Amino acid sequence: MQIIKSIESLRETLKPLQREGKTIGLVPTMGALHDGHGALIKESVKDCDVTVVSVFLNPIQFGRNEDLDKYPKRLEADANFAGSLGADYVFAPSVAEMYPDGDPLTMVRNETLECLYCGAYRSGHFRGVLTVVSKLFLISKADHAYFGEKDYQQVFLIEHMVKDLNFDIKIHRVPIVRDATGLALSSRNEYLTDDERKRALAISAGLKEAKDAYLAGEKGVSKLRDIVVKSIVLNRGQVQFVEIVNQHNLQKFSGVLKPTDKIVVLVAAFFGKTRLIDNIEFN
Numbered sequence: 355m356q357i358i359k360s361i362e363s364l365r366e367t368l369k370p371l372q373r374e375g376k377t378i379g380l381v382p383t384m385g386a387l388h389d390g391h392g393a394l395i396k397e398s399v400k401d402c403d404v405t406v407v408s409v410f411l412n413p414i415q416f417g418r419n420e421d422l423d424k425y426p427k428r429l430e431a432d433a434n435f436a437g438s439l440g441a442d443y444v445f446a447p448s449v450a451e452m453y454p455d456g457d458p459l460t461m462v463r464n465e466t467l468e469c470l471y472c473g474a475y476r477s478g479h480f481r482g483v484l485t486v487v488s489k490l491f492l493i494s495k496a497d498h499a500y501f502g503e504k505d506y507q508q509v510f511l512i513e514h515m516v517k518d519l520n521f522d523i524k525i526h527r528v529p530i531v532r533d534a535t536g537l538a539l540s541s542r543n544e545y546l547t548d549d550e551r552k553r554a555l556a557i558s559a560g561l562k563e564a565k566d567a568y569l570a571g572e573k574g575v576s577k578l579r580d581i582v583v584k585s586i587v588l589n590r591g592q593v594q595f596v597e598i599v600n601q602h603n604l605q606k607f608s609g610v611l612k613p614t615d616k617i618v619v620l621v622a623a624f625f626g627k628t629r630l631i632d633n634i635e636f637n
């Protein structure tokens with residue numbers, strides 16, 4: 355396992371491997387790695403000859419009042435963890451390396467979908483994500499890239515970008531990894547107190563309850579939505595949004611669901627000061 359900090363040295367390292375015909379897998383992360391990231395790394399190691407894990411806390415995807423400064427940082431431990439799973443390189447550039455002129459003047463946007471759901475509350479977030487992911491794709495020239503379904507809107511937007519802009523890379527979605535209690539793993543779970551962590555189970559429990567109700571015949575969008583909202587509110591969480599949306603285009607459903615509808619429920623909620631997201635597909 356080697357930590358690489360400059361764009362040029364990553365390119366120089368990968369070039370001969372690519373010339374030999376080796377396939378490169380990229381796992382973009384913001385660090386503070388956990389088993390959710392681990393699942394992405396394992397998939398890449400399984401599929402690709404060489405796995406690069408990027409660890410970059412991307413300032414342009416954080417709003418002014420968000421947690422950029424307190425986000426957990428532990429590069430050495432991250433590199434050891436990634437290496438133990440078979441990753442070959444950790445690419446950990448500085449902010450100056452990625453944005454030598456400050457915030458880039460050229461950004462990648464999806465003007466239609468960037469304002470929905472998470473984007474409605476995190477202005478500029480998705481253009482920051484799409485811009486840094488584009489840079490990582492272009493720098494690494496990876497053949498495969500791995501993203502978690504925990505960030506459902508994010509992976510959807512990245513798939514769209516790859517299609518819209520003809521990036522020559524295959525995007526792999528990896529299912530959400532949860533702890534034994536059902537809480538979706540997240541670097542931000544470290545902010546939770548023990549009490550908040552217990553109460554935050556209301557998110558995954560509410561999603562599961564809604565799915566069970568759907569499978570038992572409940573097809574009313576507002577009824578299904580209310581199940582999730584109620585679970586969170588009863589546990590003193592603060593709902594930011596709960597939306598029942600179409601897996602194919604991320605548009606909201608309303609009224610009564612049809613048997614052919616492909617459904618995902620997207621949630622963002624606060625427990626204490628910590629914002630958590632989660633989702634579940636119904637079919």
Ligand code: AMP
Nearest residue numbers: 383384385390501502504505530531539
């Ligand atoms: P982050 O470091 O939070 O930006 O996440 C980096 C990648 O790991 C993203 O593609 C996330 O969707 C993915 N990821 C984070 N947590 C999980 C999880 N619990 N299960 C699956 N993937 C995850």
